[in-house]
Amino acid sequence: MKKITSVIVLAMSMVTLDTVKAQSPQKVRQQNPYTLVYEGAVTKNEKGKVNIHPVKYKLNGIVIAAHVYTPANYNDNSKFPAIVVAHPNGGIKEQTAGLYAQRLAEAGYITIAADAAYQGASGGEPRHTDKPANRVEDIHGMADYITRYPGVDTNSLGVLGICGGGGYTLKAAQSDKRFKAVATLSMFNSGEVRRNGFQNSQVATIQERLQKATDAREQEAAGGKIIYAGVASITDEEIAKTSTDLYREGYEYYYRTHTHPNSTFLYTMSSMLDLMTWDATTNMDLINQPLLMMAGSKADTKYMTDEAFSKATNAKSKELFVIDGATHIQSYWKPEYVGQAVNKLLQFYKVNL
Template sequence: MKKIKSILIATLMATSIISSAQSNSNNPLGLVYGDAITENISGKVNIHPVTYKLNGIDIAANVYTPANYNSSKEYPAVVVAHPNGGIKEQTAGLYAQRLAEAGYITIAADAAYQGASGGEPRHTDNPAYRTEDIRGMADYISQYPGIDTHRLGALGICGGGGYTLKAVQSDKRFKAVATLSMFNSGEVRRNGFQNSQLSTIQERLKKASEARAKQANGEIIYAGVASVTDEEIAKTPKGLYREGYEYYYRTHAHPNSTFLYTMSSLLDLMTWDATANMDLIEQPLLIIAGSEADTKYMTDEAFAKATNAKNKDLFVVDGATHIQTYWKPEYVDQIVAKLVNFYNNNIK
């Protein structure tokens, strides 16, 4: 039996976390975002849980169909890639549902090795796999009844945004591309958040190498956070990580969502960069970030490098932080309006 070891926080879930998860679990479909579908009603947006194989791994996804969906008609489609640590029932599902309300067939899938999808070891965060997840969503939704394969768009959120930028560099099935609060996982794992760990790159690569050696012998070493107490949240500086703990472990908690990733994943993450070869993106590109997001520097870097993208647009949501773009209605409404206009102009 594999030994599991968490190198950071491995405490039991606090009572407040359990209570939050229970309050969110009232949705019979397991969705933990505001105004989520609770049942399929004729003539309304419907949700369809599906599974499919991707490179031998079972992928769990939700497909959203527009109101009065008719499989004999043709619809544009958008694939939605979830954030690091996230799953399809959280913000990826929110935006998939809102785009379905605007007439798009959408799909949000749990990444391989994460959420309800298969794959071992659990919580592997390999950028090649995450990029392949996006292509896999395109494979599946392109065969869905009523899809016009010439009108396929992509939306990536947080880490899913970085992986989406990489996927569309080569996969030209995607005719329009958008990211929200883009997070360049390779840059952050290599350099540290806001370039705060430049002096420890080689040390961390050695730890990742050691973790790979132990993994070969059946011991899985994890980095990240398994759970967090109220006291630990209070001590975390304001910004991405504090708001992230509150979102993932309190207000939008789901048992399949975790901040853990295998330490060995750093071998791939630290040598990868979402913004390498950005000049290969020739599709229309919309990049969205909050004006108060401490991750915005990654969005700015990506936008500047997208020199060949058509109709390139940077939309800054005034007053929003990174995590607030996931759920806060006043910001979500602005973002959805911008996304719908973008997709309508480019694939609808």
């Protein structure tokens, strides 16, 4: 069995993967029977209300854990439009992806939010492998599953990608024409950031980091330790000293206010070989579906949405919706910003589905 070590970028220390699992899942389960960590989450299934259905299915031999949300008037003899929701980097279905899936279900859509393969409650080894091809395939896989779910109108399928899930959604929609309407929220171009650094802050070290990823893969292939990049844990002081809104508020969200034992900022160092040579905005001209891209006016990630939006030259229609006052992470949970995003999504899906 391969041994595991982690390279923690912020704390500059070595930890084992067990550190990520230090928080007891029991604490989360006590708060919600489905371990949902967002405000207003479903706590039990009742007739005449939105219901949640934990499901599992196989995708390329890997067991995927997902939640299907059905609307209050659901019955499997009718036909409902459906939405696939792709979660952020480091996120899982119990966090903001679940919040948006539930809010859309409250408006009459059948929705699905699944943990990415190798992450969360889904299977796959090594854990926290984070390759773009896998994340894109996860979105195709959610479409496979939900279009066969009782009561789904297969001709009325939309998709919503949040953060990293937004970048992967753009890529999935380029080829998967089952998606009749494509939306993103706080889109994050994982390849661009892993390659150039956030806000292009690491362009000078691209080759050095590619070499580290190469060395990590070579070590794995030889049966050695799996090296992890990212952040496994963080102190309040370190959070306070983080200069960018994205990462400071992200640490607060994932490690303080909306923490979940299945969520982590770790990813295998060898995944960088794939991440650093990938870009969400290549072939954007292949998107011919209606496109809605949403980002906060104060989001320090908005430049990625702007770049991708400008390249969507063949979209049937396209709109850039700016959420006034919101940062990237605030669009995940803050009621006034979530409300704006959901209302816009409902307008968009009503017209295009």
